[in-house]
Amino acid sequence: MGWPVDHSLSPKVHGFWLREYGIEGEYIRIPVAPEDFPAKLRALQADGFAGCNVTVPHKEAALAGVDEVDLQALRIGAVNTIKVREDGSLYGFNTDGFGFLENLFQGCAGFDARRGPVVVLGAGGAARAVVVSVLDTGAPEVRLINRTRERAEQLALELKNLGLKNITVGDWDERDNLLSEAALLVNTTTLGMQGQRPLDLNLNALPLDALVNDIVYVPLDTDLLRRAKARGNPAVDGLGMLLHQARPGFEAWFGRLPDVSEALRSSVLAGTD
Numbered sequence: 001m002g003w004p005v006d007h008s009l010s011p012k013v014h015g016f017w018l019r020e021y022g023i024e025g026e027y028i029r030i031p032v033a034p035e036d037f038p039a040k041l042r043a044l045q046a047d048g049f050a051g052c053n054v055t056v057p058h059k060e061a062a063l064a065g066v067d068e069v070d071l072q073a074l075r076i077g078a079v080n081t082i083k084v085r086e087d088g089s090l091y092g093f094n095t096d097g098f099g100f101l102e103n104l105f106q107g108c109a110g111f112d113a114r115r116g117p118v119v120v121l122g123a124g125g126a127a128r129a130v131v132v133s134v135l136d137t138g139a140p141e142v143r144l145i146n147r148t149r150e151r152a153e154q155l156a157l158e159l160k161n162l163g164l165k166n167i168t169v170g171d172w173d174e175r176d177n178l179l180s181e182a183a184l185l186v187n188t189t190t191l192g193m194q195g196q197r198p199l200d201l202n203l204n205a206l207p208l209d210a211l212v213n214d215i216v217y218v219p220l221d222t223d224l225l226r227r228a229k230a231r232g233n234p235a236v237d238g239l240g241m242l243l244h245q246a247r248p249g250f251e252a253w254f255g256r257l258p259d260v261s262e263a264l265r266s267s268v269l270a271g272t273d
Contacts, residue, residue: 023254
């Protein structure tokens with residue numbers, strides 16, 4: 001469910017798995033205006049659904065609209081996946097952090113968030129999921145940097161009030177220097193995305209063994225990733241996050257945790273059904 005939702009690649013992802021595992025089911029896009037969302041959510045069971053994903057602008061409304069929410073979704077402040085239980089109650093969770101980490105684990109063997117500071121560019125919903133997930137897995141420090149410092153400070157304060165510590169807010173003008181000693185750099189902004197302004201970031205201070213990730217996947221190989229790989233840094237693109245975050249929902253609805261394979265990546269990239 002989203003508004004709009006025509007752009008979503010999720011039907012391609014889930015459709016691939018349904019065919020691969022021979023499961024009788026269907027995953028469809030449902031455009032829902034914000035004012036209609038609460039009622040549509042409550043009609044899931046009557047309409048025959050095992051659950052749903054929710055995307056912009058419904059993630060926060062879903063948090064308030066379900067009967068039970070898992071802890072990570074509460075800390076991320078949004079629900080993106082809902083399961084209809086047998087009694088008709090709605091269980092909401094958030095798979096963005098899972099998808100983010102699993103993408104790094106698959107794309108960079110031996111990745112360990114505990115190895116050093118994590119630099120996160122951006123302070124939106126995706127940044128929040130990244131910060132929560134890396135701190136949950138033992139990152140010693142997160143350096144949160146946003147073009148508008150006040151937004152980063154607000155996010156840091158909200159997360160600290162939820163018990164997450166070791167978040168440092170840095171100035172955008174100091175972003176190049178704040179890469180020093182980092183073990184992981186993550187771009188969650190739209191800078192560098194197709195049709196957006198480029199990401200102006202000097203990587204000279206970034207250690208050569210630091211992992212670089214851009215959650216953007218259009219283009220798949222962003223300028224940030226190309227420059228990182230050119231200087232010898234391991235790099236992971238953003239498509240895997242989209243694919244991995246879909247896995248827990250598929251398991252909740254269809255009873256099987258699917259794999260993210262090269263065949264799936266190729267199918268989604270090719271735009272095939």
